Amino acid sequence: MGRWEPNARGRLARAALELFAEHGYEQTTVAGIAGRAGLTERTFFRHYADKREVLFTGSAELEQLFVGPVAEAALTLPPVDALLAGLDAVSAFFVDRRDYARRRQTVIAANAELRERELIKMASLTTALADALRGAGVADPAAGLTAEVGVAVFRVGFERWIAPGERREMAPLLHEALTELKTVAAGGGGRGGGAGA
Template identity: 60%
Template structure:
């Protein structure tokens, strides 16, 4: 094995996804992932803290996209509309990776530990949205409510998109979920 391997992180992710799909998350070891990728365990741990992080390694980039888009929204945008714009940006990224999202969600749904980690990730995203809204001058409880509502919209839309037949993009599900939330708050 050579000392330097191109795209090690991508190869590790691909190997892990294949093995998780074949054997299940809990039955797959880091050693097996590294071996499948043609790399060493040491290389694995240079890229990921543990095998769980293969599935959640994109969380920081997702948060950066949400927060960055929200921060760049027009100052005149109502909080929920600014959050909706951030969700649209995220939907576009997910739509480019539908197959990956389907495989990833199947793995997460099958394992309690991963479902718990997903909930922690969503709570972290809601807190980041609320913090960004507070930075935009939105007071409490509006900032926290808009952050939590945005993640609720995301969660509902994502689940419907994953369960869908692929004929409708995630952004359409996002708009439907947001419209549903607005109907609920308007008493319809």
């Protein structure tokens, strides 16, 4: 009867992360995830295609949140400045999700198949962002370069946000990463002060 209880999807995601952390991704089964959540395997497959998708189910939503605002802002702003609209939208998506994001990233970092899937997700995001910028009238190579930059800034800011002991919200970290990139691109900063720098 557990399959009729509310928030099955969230319960399955929590159960999967717990089991991935306890036993490792490879050793965790769909049956184990469903059992931990108090649900059936059939219920699991109503929500997820396989156990990997528990970790990547928000990819399409993340892509839409990032791409849409950037494309709209690019109609009136320089492409790199338009990235802030998407970065701010993405940071709002992650509010109150830091613990989940940290645990998810730990699981992904420990498994080559999952790391590859994460790279594919980032490549898809880059392609979608470049296509949206082109649609907003940004010519190549600027559209492709801006998309690459946007995803790189997101990744750097995200990694800082999930770092142990980090307490700041994601938005200022993303802004900081973009500002640092602009500084380096303008020819300032980015060099250490020691010998051999």
